[in-house]
Amino acid sequence: MRLQDKVAIITGGSSGIGREIAKKFAAEGARVAIANRTIATGEETAAEITGQGGTAWAYACDVSKAADVEALVAAVEADQGPVDILVANAGTLINKPVEELTEDDWDTTMAINLKGVFLPVRAVVPGMKGRGSGKLILIGSIAGTWGYATGAAYCSSKGGVIMMMKALTAELAGHGINVNCISPGATATPLNAEHRADPEILALFSRNTPSGRDFVPPQDMAGAAVFLASDDSKAVHGMNLVVDDGFSSVKPAG
Numbered sequence: 001m002r003l004q005d006k007v008a009i010i011t012g013g014s015s016g017i018g019r020e021i022a023k024k025f026a027a028e029g030a031r032v033a034i035a036n037r038t039i040a041t042g043e044e045t046a047a048e049i050t051g052q053g054g055t056a057w058a059y060a061c062d063v064s065k066a067a068d069v070e071a072l073v074a075a076v077e078a079d080q081g082p083v084d085i086l087v088a089n090a091g092t093l094i095n096k097p098v099e100e101l102t103e104d105d106w107d108t109t110m111a112i113n114l115k116g117v118f119l120p121v122r123a124v125v126p127g128m129k130g131r132g133s134g135k136l137i138l139i140g141s142i143a144g145t146w147g148y149a150t151g152a153a154y155c156s157s158k159g160g161v162i163m164m165m166k167a168l169t170a171e172l173a174g175h176g177i178n179v180n181c182i183s184p185g186a187t188a189t190p191l192n193a194e195h196r197a198d199p200e201i202l203a204l205f206s207r208n209t210p211s212g213r214d215f216v217p218p219q220d221m222a223g224a225a226v227f228l229a230s231d232d233s234k235a236v237h238g239m240n241l242v243v244d245d246g247f248s249s250v251k252p253a254g
């Protein structure tokens with residue numbers, strides 16, 4: 001077991017990529033705190049993990065609200081002990097042509113995708129610094145380095161996450177805290193259910209992905225997260241680990 005008895009907070013752990021990371025962390029022996037807004041779905045995921053012999057709890061938290069995040073970390077520390085690992089994964093996706101993107105769309109995207117990474121990081125860092133160890137895994141996106149039409153808000157937020165990871169590495173590596181990103185490519189989750197229902201999008205993605213797959217299964221993100229959470233990544237700092245079936249590495253086929 002590579003994460004035996006480690007305490008891990010996974011924001012957005014009730015669905016998609018976060019859910020698969022939570023399940024895999026628990027299978028590797030971690031005690032997992034699932035944090036998202038809808039407590040029922042968090043509890044459902046925690047129950048599935050517990051049913052499989054793992055250890056997990058659900059906490060209601062809106063990552064865009066400082067008070068929620070501070071309360072989350074205080075509760076997890078009181079219930080489970082010091083937080084060893086944070087996976088800042090909660091996110092939202094609003095794709096619109098720039099002239100249709102409202103101020104509210106922009107603010108919501110930044111509040112969840114960017115501030116919603118900063119706030120949990122800020123809440124767990126004092127404890128990690130005090131213990132001289134910790135793992136911060138920020139979920140970026142290939143859209144943080146690669147632009148697409150209608151993605152002005154989302155791409156900006158994810159580019160911000162990748163830069164936050166680099167700045168935090170400069171600040172925290174000397175304290176024994178590894179800060180890294182995972183940048184998923186198009187992954188089959190509820191976030192993009194609408195796109196996956198469109199045969200043209202499936203064909204386009206498949207054509208442009210060297211593996212030939214259209215969307216990556218969310219389970220395929222979890223191994224990268226285990227690596228970055230484990231002692232195996234002790235010397236890995238400031239890395240943006242792209243997990244996209246090779247999509248962003250090859251010239252588009254068109």
Ligand SMILES: NC(=O)c1ccc[n+]([C@@H]2O[C@H](COP(=O)([O-])OP(=O)(O)OC[C@H]3O[C@@H](n4cnc5c(N)ncnc54)[C@H](OP(=O)(O)O)[C@@H]3O)[C@@H](O)[C@H]2O)c1
Nearest residue numbers: 012015016017036037038062063090091141186187189191
């Ligand atoms: N799927 C992809 O193709 C893809 C590609 C690249 C990057 N990503 C990134 O991967 C991460 C996970 O995405 P996903 O595809 O797994 O999405 P998902 O299936 O839609 O899950 C999103 C999760 O985030 C939670 N969440 C949303 N807003 C929140 C908030 N304000 N506070 C707390 N939790 C919140 C949701 O629960 P509640 O709604 O109950 O709060 C849910 O648990 C995101 O950061 C996304 O940008 C995804």
